[in-house]
Amino acid sequence: MDTGTEFNKVWIIESLRPGDVETGKSLYNDVLLPISQSNPDLHVGIECPVDRDTFFEALEQVKSECERGLFPILHFECHGGKEGLQLGNDQIIEWHELRDALIRISIASNLNVVIVVAACNGIHLINVCTQLDRAPFWAVIGPEDEVMDLEVKRDFAAFYRKFFESLNGNDAVLALNRGVQGRDRPYHFLSSIGLFKLAYIAYHRTSCQGKGKQARIEDLVTQAMKDPKCKALGVSEVRRRIKEGLAQEDRHFQNQKKRFFLMDLYPENAIRFPITYDDIISPLPS
Incomplete structure (x- = not known):
């Protein structure tokens, strides 16, 4: 402590x-x-x-x-x-x-x-x-x-x-x-670092792998297709773009980290909480 x-x-x-x-x-x-x-x-x-x-x-x-x-x-x-x-x-x-x-x-x-x-x-x-x-x-x-x-x-x-x-x-x-x-x-x-690790590991296991990931993609596609601009692109293109975006998991991690540790409100917290994506994901079994 x-x-x-x-x-x-x-x-x-x-x-x-x-x-x-x-x-x-x-x-x-x-x-x-x-x-x-x-x-x-x-x-x-x-x-x-x-x-x-x-x-x-x-x-x-x-x-x-x-x-x-x-x-x-x-x-x-x-x-x-x-x-x-x-x-x-x-x-x-x-x-x-x-x-x-x-x-x-x-x-x-x-x-x-x-x-x-x-x-x-x-x-x-x-x-x-x-x-x-x-x-x-x-x-x-x-x-x-x-x-x-x-x-x-x-x-x-x-x-x-x-x-x-x-x-x-x-x-x-x-x-x-x-x-x-x-x-x-x-x-x-x-x-709070330990808490964030628990939260992100749970998210990663349920939303970034296997059936959980596929369900997440389809949910995002369904939500996106409610937008007329997305609807005009067609469901295949919307799904392709969502998959492309989800492939950038480290960017998502950084956004979640900034919000969790209040870095969007207090930028100096980036120094206090230097946790990285690899700190959490690397030790996990594939």
Whole structure:
């Protein structure tokens, strides 16, 4: 987790059920406030939304602060499942809804936001982010399975203390996982580059090979033939041109890469994210 970015605010968004251990407030009061008192450049904040409206209002506030130059670690303390986050009033924020809100924050921060999902199955956020769209975060951290509230408090206390002590993300993630590495680690980390690789590999396998490629061509032909100019060319010529265009896969890759990593909005991101077509495609079995 070599961030290359100095994160200068930790936002905790906590929405738990009555009677739950308030792990977010505990992290804020016992860990983050003392760290911020010895680090004047670090801002910390906590919001406790009670329903969908206040949840998304909190995210809009985060977006506004990003537009003013803050680079946040955005930490969610909620219950979770494969379908999404559960708020204190039992309303569900589906993962795709959270993804859409995070994309707006990502754009506001120039892709300088780390998401921490301290919720059971929190890493399932990745499942709805593996598509070739805007990157919703620089990186995401979360558990794959169920975690207990006392484990969350202990593990993330270790994570934040190590991160702001050493400013080394790898050491912080190791502390979060209690020194466990490999597949047995309780918490997982995925960068935006890793996310893009997953998304592009899935796209390549379903749309650039075999039957998937042929179906894609025919779909594009069908759409093109709705245009009178294309219709005048004839279906054979339209199909030939589409095949010719699809043969230039590297150009398509570059367009998707620019959009995903916000290079069309922030050209300097080309230096931050130097991933190439061969980096992804060469290791794949033919």
